[in-house]
Amino acid sequence: MLPDLPAERLVAQLQTMLRIRRFEEELIRLADDHAVGHFHVYIGQEVTGVPALALLEDGDVAYTTHRNHGHLIARGADPARLMAEILGKATGTNRGKGGTLHLASAEHGFPTTSASVGGPLPIAVGSAFAFKELGRDRVSVCLFGDGALEEGAWHEAVNIAAYRSLPVIFLCENNSLEALGQKANEYPSSTLAVRRLTDLVRPFSVPAVAIDGSDAAAVHGQMKKAVRRARRGGGPSFIETWTVRWPGSRPIWPALVTGETDVAYAWDEGRMPDEHRDWFGTQDGLLRFLRELLEAGHVDRAWVQAIDGEARSEMASAVRYALDSPYPVPEEALEDVFA
Amino acid sequence: MPEMRYVDAIRTALDQAMQTDPSVVLLGEDLTVGGPFGVTRGLAERYGEWRVRNTPISEGTVVGLAVGAALAGLRPVVEIMFVDFLTLAMDQLVNHAAKLHYMSGGQLRVPLTIRAQYGAVGGFGAHHSQSLEAWLVHVPGLKVVAPATPADAKGLLEAAIGDDNPVIFLEHRGLYFGRGEVPDGIEVPIGRAAIRRQGDDVTIVAIGRLVGSALEAAAALAADGIEAQVIDPRSLLPLDLPAIVESVRRTGRLVVVHEAVEMGGMGGEIAASVQAQAHDVLRAPIVRVGAPFAPVPAAPELEQAFVPSVERIAAAVRRVTGRPTVATH
Numbered sequence: 001m002l003p004d005l006p007a008e009r010l011v012a013q014l015q016t017m018l019r020i021r022r023f024e025e026e027l028i029r030l031a032d033d034h035a036v037g038h039f040h041v042y043i044g045q046e047v048t049g050v051p052a053l054a055l056l057e058d059g060d061v062a063y064t065t066h067r068n069h070g071h072l073i074a075r076g077a078d079p080a081r082l083m084a085e086i087l088g089k090a091t092g093t094n095r096g097k098g099g100t101l102h103l104a105s106a107e108h109g110f111p112t113t114s115a116s117v118g119g120p121l122p123i124a125v126g127s128a129f130a131f132k133e134l135g136r137d138r139v140s141v142c143l144f145g146d147g148a149l150e151e152g153a154w155h156e157a158v159n160i161a162a163y164r165s166l167p168v169i170f171l172c173e174n175n176s177l178e179a180l181g182q183k184a185n186e187y188p189s190s191t192l193a194v195r196r197l198t199d200l201v202r203p204f205s206v207p208a209v210a211i212d213g214s215d216a217a218a219v220h221g222q223m224k225k226a227v228r229r230a231r232r233g234g235g236p237s238f239i240e241t242w243t244v245r246w247p248g249s250r251p252i253w254p255a256l257v258t259g260e261t262d263v264a265y266a267w268d269e270g271r272m273p274d275e276h277r278d279w280f281g282t283q284d285g286l287l288r289f290l291r292e293l294l295e296a297g298h299v300d301r302a303w304v305q306a307i308d309g310e311a312r313s314e315m316a317s318a319v320r321y322a323l324d325s326p327y328p329v330p331e332e333a334l335e336d337v338f339a
Numbered sequence: 340m341p342e343m344r345y346v347d348a349i350r351t352a353l354d355q356a357m358q359t360d361p362s363v364v365l366l367g368e369d370l371t372v373g374g375p376f377g378v379t380r381g382l383a384e385r386y387g388e389w390r391v392r393n394t395p396i397s398e399g400t401v402v403g404l405a406v407g408a409a410l411a412g413l414r415p416v417v418e419i420m421f422v423d424f425l426t427l428a429m430d431q432l433v434n435h436a437a438k439l440h441y442m443s444g445g446q447l448r449v450p451l452t453i454r455a456q457y458g459a460v461g462g463f464g465a466h467h468s469q470s471l472e473a474w475l476v477h478v479p480g481l482k483v484v485a486p487a488t489p490a491d492a493k494g495l496l497e498a499a500i501g502d503d504n505p506v507i508f509l510e511h512r513g514l515y516f517g518r519g520e521v522p523d524g525i526e527v528p529i530g531r532a533a534i535r536r537q538g539d540d541v542t543i544v545a546i547g548r549l550v551g552s553a554l555e556a557a558a559a560l561a562a563d564g565i566e567a568q569v570i571d572p573r574s575l576l577p578l579d580l581p582a583i584v585e586s587v588r589r590t591g592r593l594v595v596v597h598e599a600v601e602m603g604g605m606g607g608e609i610a611a612s613v614q615a616q617a618h619d620v621l622r623a624p625i626v627r628v629g630a631p632f633a634p635v636p637a638a639p640e641l642e643q644a645f646v647p648s649v650e651r652i653a654a655a656v657r658r659v660t661g662r663p664t665v666a667t668h
Contacts, residue, residue, distance in 0.1 A: 061411065095444035104443040111410045111447055116434045122400040123435060126407020133364065133389060134412060153430070156400030163395070336445040337479050339503040 002289075003051060003220030007298040013054060013216070014293055015307050017046040017286045020070040021261055022308075022315040023079050027069070027086065028248070028256045030319055036086060039100040041254045042070030043261075044246035047285030048173050048213040049143070050074045052223040052239075061109045061127050062141040063120035066101050067173070068113045071143055077105040079314065080321040089325035096328045097336065118151025120144060121170075125157045128168035128236075139167045139230040146174040146240075149200055150192060158236070162204040167230035169223070170206075170238040172197060173213060175245045201238040213241030214285030216292070244283040247276065263308045266290040267301060340520045346378050348489035348521050349454070349510060352496035353379065353416065357386050360414060363500060365391045366401055367418030367454075374418060376456065376515055398424050402453065403431035406439070406505075409451045416500060421467045422455035422509065436505040437480030451505040452496070458548060459598060459630070459646050460513035464637035470599035470630070472546070475507050476576040476608070482529055483575040485509040487550035489519035491573055494527025502529060511548045532579035534586075538566035541656050542586040544609055545569060545596040549647060553596050556652040565660050575605060583609065584616045591622035592659045596652050601629030623659040628652055 002010060024041040031039065042049065045067070053062060053074040064071045069086075073079055077093065085092025086100045093105050101115035111127075114120040124142035131138040148154060149172065161168050174197060194200055201208035207229070211218040219241060226237035248257045258276040265272050265280045266287050272280045280287060293299045343351070356363045365379060370391050373380030383391035394401045398419060405415035419425050425432065432453070439447045459468040475483045482504055486492040492510065499506035506529065535550060536557050545553035550571045557567040568586050572578055587593050593613055595606035606627035614625060628647045636642055 063407075093444070094442060094446070097444045098442045102442045104446055106443065106446040112435075112439050112443060114435065116430050119403075119430060119435060122403020122431055123407035123410070125400065126404035126409075127411040128407070129404055130408040130411035130413045133408075134362075140407070140411075153399055153403065156395065156397035157403070159395055160397065160400060160404060336441045338482070339440045339445075339448045339450075 001215055001217035002292050002296060003217045005220065009054070010293060010298055013050050014289060014299065015311065016050045016074055017289065018263070018308050018311040019079065019314065020046050020050070020073050021286055022311045023069060023073060023083070023318065025256060025260055026315045026319050027083065028254050034087065037099055037101070039086065039254065040067040041246070041249060042067055043248060044284060045173055045175060045213065045243045046070055047216050047289050048219055048241040048243060051216045051220040052171060055220070055223050055227050056109065056139070056141065059109070059136070059138045060141070061111055061138070062143060063124040064110065064113050064143040065117065065120060065145060065148065066113070066115050067145065068103050069100070072103055072105055072108065072110055075108045075110065077108045077110070080318040083318045083322035084325045087322045088327065089322055090328040090332070091321070091325040095332065118144070118148040118153040121148065121153050121157035125161045125166060125168050128161065128166035129164065131167055132164070137231055139169060139227055141169045141171055143171045143173060146172060146176050146192070146197060148172070149197060154200070158201065158204050158206060161236040162206050165233065165235035167233070168236045169226045169230060170236065171223070172238065172240045173243060174240050175243045175249070197240050198238065206236050206238050208238040208240070210240040210242065213243035214283070214288050216289050243285065247279055261286065263290060263304050266294060266304070340522050342518050343489050343521050344516050344518050345489045345492050345510070345514045346376060346516065348493040349378050349496055350380070350382070351521075352493045352500070353382060354385070356497060356500045357382065357390060362412060362414045363390070363416060364408070364413055365416050365418065366394050366405055368394055368396055368420055370418060375420060376512070379418070398427040399431055402428035403435065405451050406431060406436050406449055409449045410439070410447060414450045414500060416452040416454060419453060419455040422457035422471050423466050423469050425453070425455055425471065432481070432505070433478050437478045440504070441480055448503045449505050450503045452499045452508055453505065454496070454508045454510060456510050456512050458511040458513050459635045459642055460548075462637050462639050462642055465634035468635035468642070470547070470597065472509060472575050473599055473604045473608070476605065480505070481576065482506040483509065484529055484573060485511070485547045485575055486573060487514065487547055487571050489517070490521045490525055491527050491533070493521050494525045495529065495573065498527055498529045509547070513548045527573065530574045530577040530579055532570050532572045532574075532582040534568065534582070535571050536567065536569040538568040538590070540566045540590055541568070541592040541594060541660055542583065542590045543567050543569045543594045543596060543652065543656065544572060544583055546572065546575070546605060547598060549596045549598055549652075552647065552649045553652055555649045556656065559649070559653050560656055563662070565656060565662065567656060578609070580612055580616070584613055587613055587617045588620050591620050593625045594628060594652070594655045594659060595625065596628045596647055598646055599629055600632055601627050602632050604629050623661065626655045626659050628655045
């Protein structure tokens with residue numbers, strides 16, 4: 001379902017989702033030819049990140065984990081500088097000091113990305129603590145995966161957030177719903193004794209919902225509620241979004257196993273590769289959102305092709321920018337150890 | 340010049356920092372009642388419980404919370420009741436607080452102070468007595484200070500709170516109730532050593548409570564005609580290596596004394612750094628005097644044997660000065 005938003009806002013969200021998709025596809029291709037450290041892509045989770053983060057305002061912050069590229073693009077970070085950072089270039093958002101696992105853009109409300117699973121939870125709670133103490137009407141969002149709930153930090157963080165009624169939103173992107181049926185050698189996933197992740201939240205009296213992460217209306221609706229609650233001093237919320245892990249994210253190193261996403265799959269199923277018909281036909285949230293926009297008459301095919309072309313050329317330039325950018329000089333390794 | 344106890348000096352520094360800067364907040368377990376040693380007593384009444392916050396027993400998340408709060412505009416001072424429990428906060432301290440400025444390419448600052456009480460005194464046993472400074476100085480991005488006097492406790496804590504980096508402020512339990520002069524308006528910059536005693540025969544670098552033991556040893560040695568220069572680094576990171584090297588260039592001999600386990604401790608680091616710069620003047624091997632390679636024992640007799648004594652320090656000095664036998668009086 002589509003969120004209850006003006007058409008131009010929905011269309012802008014589609015554009016952002018396509019830009020994220022093309023960014024990640026370019027990166028995977030680039031990684032085949034160039035040394036890129038271990039990285040994670042956001043393909044298949046765009047319908048969680050884009051509608052959710054669209055509800056934040058200037059001054060709000062979001063903390064995220066290793067699967068962060070989509071989150072930063074969703075809040076307006078420049079893909080060229082992100083790509084440069086991932087390639088370790090001097091023009092990167094972090095001047096090459098962070099890499100894919102630590103993308104940061106303070107001006108876009110992304111102070112830091114933690115690559116320690118569970119690491120951003122206490123920090124996000126801390127920013128919420130400061131907002132409350134300083135009397136600022138701001139919210140702090142923590143994005144994390146299901147695996148982060150295996151860390152002790154989660155229990156400490158939610159306890160303090162609930163006890164102090166802090167304006168923090170725990171947004172858990174659960175991309176491991178297939179984990180139960182995992183085959184040998186597939187990427188391991190959450191190992192929790194609870195049947196539902198929300199069971200880990202209820203004892204703290206924090207509102208907790210589990211929703212379909214490919215349902216833009218559900219994401220928008222729950223996030224809107226959580227943001228309003230936080231801004232009004234109501235305290236924390238927990239939202240679990242279910243997304244299906246993209247087949248290309250199953251190996252330890254992402255691979256474009258499905259091929260590129262063709263926007264025409266949204267209206268021409270015959271073009272889908274047979275072995276990935278399930279993915280493109282029913283699981284990919286981006287195509288679902290696109291179909292919903294087409295059905296509602298908010299976009300037409302030609303326009304979709306046109307904005308997809310723009311997204312592709314923007315990301316191709318981002319790659320060129322990153323490749324053409326200089327590496328930092330070795331002396332930079334010793335800079336900024338201390339403020 | 341007012342005289343005060345080390346605990347009072349710490350409290351005075353906290354008080355003044357909170358008075359001058361409304362973004363300074365205190366976070367820790369049982370802080371509103373002063374903590375186990377009364378360090379923060381009275382501050383909650385003066386500044387309100389929103390600025391002196393009791394936290395759950397969640398060291399990891401409290402340090403992480405302070406990082407997030409620092410990023411959002413506060414200047415938090417966290418109390419870790421015993422440094423031994425900083426082990427629970429290592430992810431937030433080492434992977435986050437220490438690295439955010441660097442990893443963000445300079446976008447972020449983490450003005451965070453962590454006060455941690457440490458030291459082997461009173462028979463507290465192996466979970467409440469360790470000296471863990473060597474772990475901390477191993478992490479690029481952290482500053483580490485260990486004041487030995489009330490004046491330095493006040494001055495260094497003010498400097499730590501004013502610093503835009505995470506600073507670990509190590510306060511020795513055995514010094515808490517000792518008195519010392521604290522000049523009004525004292526300023527102690529982080530990274531500068533103090534010469535506690537002048538002498539030309541040997542340099543003793545001592546940390547924390549053992550500065551006092553080193554001075555006692557030096558007094559005993561003086562009776563035998565050995566004049567030791569005693570240096571208190573005060574800051575362990577950054578370390579005032581020039582002050583130490585300058586002294587060793589004069590004395591040609593160095594003994595490094597600390598309460599932490601000798602293995603992998605600051606002593607080895609200081610010895611290596613000094614020999615790299617002053618090997619040409621060394622007249623004897625550099626000697627370390629630290630705790631033995633064992634957990635801190637609880638029984639008073641064992642604890643006493645564990646902590647380097649005045650006699651051990653003096654014996655080490657006699658060894659490097661080539662006068663190993665105690666002169667007969």
